[in-house]
Amino acid sequence: MSTTAELLTGAAELYPGEVVTEAHVRHLELPKGAGRFALITLDNGLDHTKPTTFGPRSLANLDAALDRVQEEAAAGTIVGAGLTGKPFVFAVGADLKGVGLLGRHQDALAVGTGGHEVFKRLADLGVPTFAYYNGAAMGGGVEVGLHCTYRTVSRAVPAFSLPEVFLGLVPGWGGCALLPNLVGADRAVTVIIENALNQNRQLKGAQIFELGIADALFDGADFLERSLVWTAEVLRGERTVQRAEVDRGEAWDRAVARGRALADAKVHGAAPAAYRALDLIAAARSGDLQAVFDAEDTALADLVMGGELRAGLYAFDLVQRRAKRPVGAPDKGLARPVTKVGVVGAGLMASQLALLFVRRLEVPVVLTDVDQERVDKGVGYVHAEIERLLGKGRIDQDRANRLKGLVTGVLDKAEGFADADFVIEAVFEEIEVKQRVFAEVEAVVPAHAILATNTSSLSVTEMAAELKHPERVVGFHFFNPVAVLPLLEVVRGERTDDTALATAFAVAKQLKKTAVLVKDAPAFVVNRILTRFMGEVQNVIDEGTPVEVAERAVQPLGLPMSPLVLLELVGPAIGLHVSETLHRAFPDRFRVSPNLAAVVRAGKRGFYAYDSGRPELDPEVAALLVQGDTVRTEEQARARVLDAVAEEIGLMLDEGVVAEAQDVDLCLITGAGWPFHLGGITPYLDREGISERVNGRRFLAPGLASVPV
Template sequence: MSEQTFPSTVTIDVTRPVLPGRERPIALVSLGSTEPNGLVIWGSEAMRELRRELSAIDTSQVEAVVVTGNEKSFGAGANLKEIRAAQFDGGSEDYIGSGHEAFGVLAEMPVPTFSLITGVALGGGLELALHTDFRLATSGKAPMGLPECRLGFFPGWGGVYLLPHLVGAEAALNIIVTDSMRGRNLKPAKAAEIGLVDAVLDAAPGTDEWETAWQRWVVEALEGKHEPRRADDDEQTWQAAVDKAAAKAHAAWHGAAPGPVAAIDLVGRARTDTRQANGAAAVQLFSSIVQSDAARASLYAFELVSARSKQAANVPDATVRPIKKAAVIGAGLMAGQLASLLAQGARVPVVMTDLDDERLATGVQRTRDRFTAQAEKGRMSVEQAEQLGSLISGAESPQDLADADFVIEAVFEELEVKRQVFAQWEPVIREDAILATNTSSLSVTAMGRDLKHPERLVGFHVFNPVEVTPLLEIISAQQTDDSTLATAFDLAAKLRRIAVRVEDAPSFVVNRVLTRMFDEIGRAIDAGGDPQTVDHALDPMGLPMTPLQLLDFVGPAVLVHITHTMNDAYPDRFTLSPWLDAVADAGLTHTLPARGETSQTYLSPEAHDALERTRQESGVAASSDDGAGGELLTRVQDALADEIGHMLDEGVVASARDVDLCMILGANYPFHLGGITPYLDRTGAAERVRGRRFDAAQH
């Protein structure tokens, strides 16, 4: 499929043991990796080897075929480097076809077939297991799933046909589309619950207990005590599931992500198709989908996130200072989230402090309760929750912070308030302790202007909600030294956050990009645009929320505060919206009706009243268009390209890839946009505004 070569990294060993109490042997196909402790990754050469090995099994001489993985994985999917090469160099028909040929040999064997899912079973690995009659999994947390839609394509090796016939169309589409696009996988227990696996064996692969358990189960199946599963969806049930998934896909992505659309279509066909016919259609459709702009952007995004999750970029080569104790200044909701993150991630004592003793006591208890709640949900043991809770304390005197190695403030988002906090605490803490701020938009340099040691001040912007947002913007102020930055990156890794280095500039990366987008939305509404039309003008991007939904999630007061910060810094590009200012001044927390409620004006009554009032004051009449002559989407594209260009010119980040990473991890921008700059390239916005492409995805 490409001039590049991709040697197999899969080892395949076929033995013929006789199971206890049986007379005839089985064929035991053991899969491994050429890399020590490596994952089983399927490239086209590995597929050809698998086909040869399976075809060589004389099924007249064995009573079953059992496929097993190594102790780390049963199969971790396709070789994405080979797929990436296909995107640039040619089609993928041979690659995808080779998988159908190899797996098809297994599916057509005249003896019972079994998969021993010993670890990770993702993508092509899970599809291999679907081609066998039975599937046994080890207990534990090894993920199972079909992540291909999120990567820009769809399960190309039979998953779209076999899974709905096994668990039903609705459950299959949830796994293939919904879970995939959300980045979710199944645990073995859930897989057994829905019928994806036949049994979960309470033993670890590689142990005698595992060997005994799977052999006993296979023998029972050969004795007729277990029958292969098959879903019993009738035509109406199957079609209803397909129609429901198609409607959800359109509402969520509006055609911006072609992978889910193709997957849903193939699942729809699977009820009446043969496996071979559905597979042939998948091979042809995969070839076109994988070449799409969305698929190219998705795979770029996946590779970018994967690489940065392993190694951050632009980290100074400097001494990393040990952090044995942390302190959080403040006791509000964000302060509590930071305290729990530090305790759970760094496993160090965290002392909280606040001007109000009662608020401090409440904040400490609320933080401890967060661990208790996680234990109640099964995310940690009760003992772990108690241990983590014991790491959280409230300061009884300033000296309780004197020995802290890392001190972060989480107080009100006003520059003078934060400067006063640092002025109060700098004389108390050690001279080598790091001072950090969780500000989302204010100047870190200005914050440290009067500090005795401004070189130890760093921005440490953790995003809300803290538990699920993996991005951490590390902001280097003008005087921040390399050791402070290196230590901040090291701490971010301990907290399991993906950190991006940002030079000190208003609103940093995510908030700056989002605010520029909101600027165009606000202008359009203020100019008379119909709120519903304006709010859905960006639907072709397939964003997770409309702009007004995101506004309500962030909070109007927060957005307006950031908007004013940006207007102060860049008045030629960031305007102040009379309507948004009025919404914030009125103390409104939402501009759209509450969930389950409707509105004839699309907006909440209070937000609509504010809009009517500000338009009347400005002499603006309402219209039925997007407030931009039908060009609002283009205006937003151009505005984003312009702002990101300014950020790169100013050196706020090292490259466009940093912007993409921030938007994926901090704003939940979908993979099919590639973050944002690949989308701005393919829509022509970058060239319209800058005269050149960003080309981040080409490196």
Template sequence: MQYAGQAVSVRDAGDGLYEVVFDLAGDSVNKFNQATLAELRDAVAALQGSDGVQGVLFSSAKDVFIVGADITEFTQMFERSEDEIVAGLLEMNQVFNSIEDLPYPTVTAINGVALGGGFELCLATDYRVASTVAKVGLPEVKLGIYPGWGGTVRLSRLLGVDNANEWVCGGAEHKAVAALKAGAVDAVVDPAQLRDAGLDLLRNCIAGKFDYRARRLEKQSAIRLNQVEQMMAFESAKGVIGAQAGPHYPAPMAALKTMQKHAGLTRDAAQAVEARGFAKLAKTEVCRALIGLFMKDQQVKKTGRKHAAGAAPVQQAAVLGAGIMGGGVAYQSASRGVPILMKDINEKALQLGLDEATKLLGGQLKRGRLDAAGVAKTLTMIRPTLSFGDIANVDLVVEAVVENVKVKQAVLAETEQHLKDGAILASNTSTISITELATALKKPENFCGMHFFNPVHKMPLVEVIRGEKTSDAAVARTVAYAQTLGKTPIVVNDCPGFLVNRVLFPYFGGFSLLLRDGGDFRRIDKVMEGFGWPMGPAYLLDVVGIDTAHHADAVMAAGFPDRMTHEGENAIDRLYSLERFGQKNARGFYAYAPDRRGKLKKAPDETVTAALSGVVGAAREFSDEEIIERMMIPLCIETVRCLEDNIVASAADADMGLIYGIGFPPFRGGALYYLDQMGLANFCAMAAKYADLGPLYQPTTRMQQMAERGATYYG
């Protein structure tokens, strides 16, 4: 028999064996859209109706197996009622069940990424053979849902309850060797041997060497634990998973409860339980926000690829300034295979940068992500130097010296003299105008901003800032380099603070006003963390550094005097004057001391009340709602201003910048999505309550016009 579609085909592999091959036309990856699913259904029906078939291998003609379901179609599906969603899921389950019920053995050859629905298909076959480069997993909880095509059912019976809980509720990707150890795949082979290994496994099943029917029955039966064992396994996991997920992300706990509920059921009944729980999650606001977030992330990455189109790769980089930030940039570049010079003016600074890179590599070694040879190889890609001698060979230089206009201009001008034609010079400034810095350069067209966030190895965002004279070529190569480093670059136009810091400092301004009016910074932190921020504003200021914040506050006030200046001394000014710089010197709003692992731990500081005397008003109790409103209104309005002023090109750029740059609560979708969900009319009415607090709380004219006509930022 033969079957050929636009995404699925069936080929004769000889000796009664057939191969179902996924190869979605017109796309670089395979994914389960409606067309692919329909073709899979037809292909399986053709197999069912054919004589002489003895075994089937499922494989991919692309570098990946199947990346999962087409997320763009999810939003359409999730607009339906719960009952309609359940019916759709059970219909899809019938396709996978028909594969599992074929009267002969089935094997999947996983050549690359198999995630979500792609891995659920793998689980429906009797055996799974993976390439050494393959990765598998069920990441659905990251979208506010859980696996809905039999994944929670089959995995909990294949891996056992404990492993399945970790895989489903954690949503992580797993390398082939780890998947083999857990029991999610049955063999791992070199890529060149994958297809032959899959076909050989089928032949061994046909010959009776492997009992595929027993494996199949295990997936279709109830979990082999008695009621007491089930209760202990699931109940013991709830505390851990609940703590990891937190109160704002319901999917991991819902997945756990679903697996517990269907543990004693056979396949079809268990899938019905899975589908009902999935449908409930699909209708939540968290799910809607997280799926929207995924789509915005894809849009931002697509825009980044357009910016980088045609750019020559950076073969050799350099970083000027070997502090913590410079060392972080050097580590990131070297670990991604791009050799980098690390230049400073003294040996002590160079050693600090090397120590930072060595520490980060030590962490990779400890976690088993690198071996000793890998650590050594990466370190050899970082070359410390005190001179400009080798800088003539580099393609791109990142300046990361002290945040001072005159110092930066002097360093940039000197560096420019040593660069080859076409080399890009980029500044890691966090607030200073790129256009202003460029006045010291002879070729400002080759200069742009490249703002990394600290810690470099963890923070995914890089702001690429276009000055007035920055060329498209400079932007393209800088964006391409950021992508090579594994970062998400967002191109922004020049202004004080660019996007992230321009938006962050009105948020800090709202915090200062709350303190002025008698708010307790500890309570404000607690409320804003409850809102979903990873840390409250006082804690965040301590982490950023009070000295850094004080300097940036002055830059922002000079850039936007109408709304970012403040009368008299505020809390940041006071702590700065007292040299309470936060984590840098172990005291700020809080006190800090290293724990047993060497990480700084926050603790109350009894001296801070006296330190803030005179800048914090008479104690006043604010409601949670009032604290949230007073903190969020300035941030949201300034985000809108960045969009209206064309600092960012799209609402998606703005929202992803805040999520990746300052940890805006992902489940809230970003500042502009947050406004859409609230409704601009409601937001403007809320802001009007605080009009006496000044311009930070005044919506723009365009916001008010949009509110009047019911417009939104995402349509």
């Protein structure tokens, strides 16, 4: 048994439940008499939608296939070898479930080294090797192809990325060494750092070719056939592959510096993965691949044993698994069909909802409002957005015409909603207004219609209290911008029945939203946590801490934006309204900031001005601030804020607002964009000891988002 085989055999014991990828070798005669060729196909035996991954057993299978191919290359019976995947899927990297089970640094190091030793063989077979990216490729799936001599890509590839930094790792099987040496440091920084930190942005087939990662681009219908013809031409010397020369001078340094600026802007030094990856890219400038491979192994092992990676894997599992199986959702068989949707309101939020419903459900959508001008404006917004989608090539003319035809507006609710199955309101956030709207809607809709509210903080139970059928009222809270943020808080009022709830979850699935069941409690989940979070930041400012100190205090969390920038995005008036709602419910924990109230009264859109091109405290806002004389350090302010968040989450779980801490994290990730490296928030609070200090217990079981014990 070879050293690599021994390494992988030992590591396999650490990966229970690995979905094993086979590496099938078949031989074919290349076109134009180019000779006999060995083609290796990666296939996990599952249906075409299930990703092919690499764990120790899978790597061992590829290693065994390469043994056979290498023998044939040495004997001169083949002229080259290729690597491809099953239909629609090339390979999507390491088996993440197994990575999360590694408990020792040496085990993590063994997996990194094993992957390198197998993949490197593709460059050392003695004959040219070709990677045919026929479908989705991520992480190790990209890296295995980088070890080949040449690469082709299908125009139909839907997703291609090196997502490791997004999860808290580095591309550790050759990506940091090989990619910059192939396409230059700047393009490598784009793929490894920039795309990963932008919510794991994916590349399409044409982009892969344009970046120089692939040497040829072919249509998906006959991709492999055309790739083999191209391969024959290369092997016969009829085609020469031209690649741009890599600039190893100052351009390399500028690229790494750009990457560091991107990392600073996104994670503020809070997560190490991006910086470790940039160190590796910087080292790759020397061209000493083996030295960088060794450094990749060490970086990978260090990060696998770190908290950010465990939190990242936990977060990945939340959005890939828990999000698709909402905890507490009723039997989907109870859901009623929705063939027409009514939207009460025609403002920006209501118009965004109308656009989403018509795009996803493709049923008639009717908007109403208090006057014709507002109705026309709302319908006009939806039509204009459909035209924008047409202009971008996202939909064709026929679909655009059909969608626009489905969206109409009326003043008379009886006329518009008489045959609606699902009506959602998005009107002014006052309980009396919403009660009146629902009373009007109930009087004209069919008996089976579901009534949904997009309230961000008000009681669904109170909203439905005076209705004849309160059981059909459900909270359906979207997050702004509606088209971007996946979360949908589905709120069960005290009298909401299973049919209404099941229909809400069914509609959420059609809308492609992440639905989380939430108890009818003030501000539900995301707004309650964010209001406590931002409220404590505001409190330390009101008490005397300078604004810039309070803002910097939470930078180590690596949040997508600072608290006051987030307040500006939400709108100070809305932030004030939610804080007032929560103050009425929990006056001992939620204080209404007089400074925030003053900013709202002055009509300011936020605390900052941007005249210099970057956020600076608006002088007019500074003149409004009335502060005490208690000045806190960044560390003191951060502890104050995080203790408050930990307390609030503990109380929410005690109240049963959601089923488990995992739902809190899923809500923050998908509704507020909190980063994967935090795992939402509870893994971070556990890791820093805040949960136990404040609540006397951890939120999560040891090993769930941390190193196994």
